[in-house]
Amino acid sequence: MTSELLERALVEEATKKSGLIWVEAVPHTGAHPQVAPARALWHVWHEGAACVVGDGPGEQPLAGLTHGGEAVVTVRSKDKGGRIVTWPARVVELPPGSPEWEAAVAELKGKRLNAPDGEDMPERWRRECRVLRLEPRGATLPLPSDSQAAPPPPSPAVTRRPIPAALPRLLRRKRR
Structure with a gap:
């Protein structure tokens, strides 16, 4: 029990402090599994999970991540850049407009850099x-x-x- 709590604390603290996480979708077993390479995603830690936004114009791609699917998340150190922890994750897509979506978007909005639409960003995220x-x-x-x-x-x-x-010849000429 203690090791589970320590692992949970490590996952939460490392993910909170890291600016990027590397996320790799675990392919579904089936006739045509889609395998996407691990991608660096900006995120925010909110209510016990890493929240990400993407797949719209000008946003990060979330290739291979589907609702109910699984992923492997690797967290790097913010200062040294080395891997700290790798953890399995369940992917949950939040329905636009739901209370969970609103809370996650409020956190994500504060972390989004260089947004082209500023205050209209949540509405664009809802649509696209x-x-x-x-x-x-x-x-x-x-x-x-x-x-x-x-x-x-x-x-x-x-x-x-x-x-x-x-x-x-040109480089030799410059030295003189």
Whole structure:
């Protein structure tokens, strides 16, 4: 019982203090499981869960997170950036306009940086976004032993090209 309380306290304190959490949706067992990579999400800790808003224009993507689904949340240290704790979560989508949604949005609104619409933000979230609660469940998970770094996704924005033949001459000229 004591270790459960300590784990719960660790999850809550680490998540409250961290500016970002890494969230990975756990795929549903079925014919076509959708696996989304872990994403860094800004959040707010509210009433025992991490609350996030997204999936609307100009907001963070919540790919793979569905109501009733599961996720794995990794919390990093705010000052050092290293992993502190990893915990399993149940995903709950809050219905727009419900008392729970209103309370979560009031907290999220204070943490949202650079919002294009200021005071109208909650109304836009009601129309265009989803607000999710990531509720801790079960014991914390062991931290991975590897770096978990993934190669960047393919992109046409490539910088690996041969240097121009004249560049070494131009650089030598600048030194003089």
